[in-house]
Amino acid sequence: MANQQTHLDQIFAALADPTRRAIVMRLCAGEASVGELADPFDMALPSFMKHIRVLQTSGLVLSEKSGRVRTCRLSPDALLGAEDWFQQQRAIWEARLDRFEAYVMKLKKERAGVKRPSRTTKRKGSE
Amino acid sequence: MANQQTHLDQIFAALADPTRRAIVMRLCAGEASVGELADPFDMALPSFMKHIRVLQTSGLVLSEKSGRVRTCRLSPDALLGAEDWFQQQRAIWEARLDRFEAYVMKLKKERAGVKRPSRTTKRKGSE
DNA sequence: CCTATAGTTAGCTACATGGCTAACCAACAA
DNA sequence: TTGTTGGTTAGCCATGTAGCTAACTATAGG
Known part of the structure; x- marks a missing residue:
């Protein structure tokens, strides 16, 4: 377990990255699988997954896995916060x-x- | 110089730090000198100045020096952005x-x- | 069962960030 | 002039972050 960061710290830090902001923007339009999200970015999947992870721990994004597909969606509350x-x-x-x-x-x-x-x-x- | 960051990148990155958010909050209440701003923080001045610098390059904070005192104030536009x-x-x-x-x-x-x-x-x- | 798909884990590198000290410069104040 | 105050520069170190590859797990499909 990592650092004692405020929730707000994590949210702003998450949004400070253009890739992650793009993900958030994309998710505003509706949920999507990790693969779909990753597609427009020229980046190895593990790298991309880190961004997803950051968004998740910040509380901005939620996800659940069904089968082998992980579907992500936005948590509006965090954004509003x-x-x-x-x-x-x-x-x-x-x-x-x-x-x-x-x-x-x-x-x-x-x-x-x-x-x-x-x-x-x-x-x-x-x- | 370093990286090609969006303005928004810089703003969010600046706000991701609690010290810097506190500075912004303080400046919302009116302008202040570097010393006044630094006072409540238990931190060496040079370290503190780095935060000021980050806020400035993000465009959130403006400052000008008169005599040996540098006075900082908020740039409302950046916040609104x-x-x-x-x-x-x-x-x-x-x-x-x-x-x-x-x-x-x-x-x-x-x-x-x-x-x-x-x-x-x-x-x-x-x- | 066998293969392809969708994520995931592990581990590495390079660079950015946040903190420090020490030393320095430029107004004031005496 | 000399000392003091307010800020600045330079340089160091520890940690965090963003990217990569390689190898692995687990489901879906044939």
Whole structure:
């Protein structure tokens, strides 16, 4: 058993590889066997299987074997989990932006009250 | 220089490390100097700087030096870019789910209509 | 049974990554 | 000027990762 990685660590690490992202994208369109998945890639099967393994341990992909065929499918929950992280960060970020904008507004008003109003802010087109 | 990595590769790779995610989270709350950022981590500065570097080359973080202080801030665009990827995948996934649901619905209806002598096409040998 | 197919295991190499120390440079501060 | 602070460069080491080949297992088909 390996390292004590957060689930999120594993998911992002899994998605950091273009091959694995391609696999995920492919699986978004529906489940597929290992062979089918491997086909478009110019890579030896064992190498490819490692990627599948990484995706599995990250929780992004599930698979089960019936007969000699292993069928893989996406675990939507894992994807959503990662997406959540972004949305949380964005929420924090945007809250701060709001506060910042409010602050700039306040400055603007104050400055307008003092002397001649110079070109105060160079904002990149919010509002 | 090294490898030809997609921007997305770099972003996900950057976010795969808990230290770097923490930095990003911290920067969501506002810009900070390298020293301030490094403070909560029990890590030598050079090691820490490597993380900053990774974040910078991924485009997630921008920084500029004034005097002897380097101030870092988040580049919201990069974060959004990665978030987009998830949303695209989710869109594809959900479209598929919809089609699947439609298919199930159709099956259901057909099955309900069995008493009527309709010529239902057989699908994949279930029934 | 015999062969082909679909994965799997084992083991190797090359390179990337994450951490360290030591030494260095460039502002400030006294 | 001299010392201190904030960051940077250089170089080392241990571990992890991505790829390969070769050889093996197990099912499907004839």
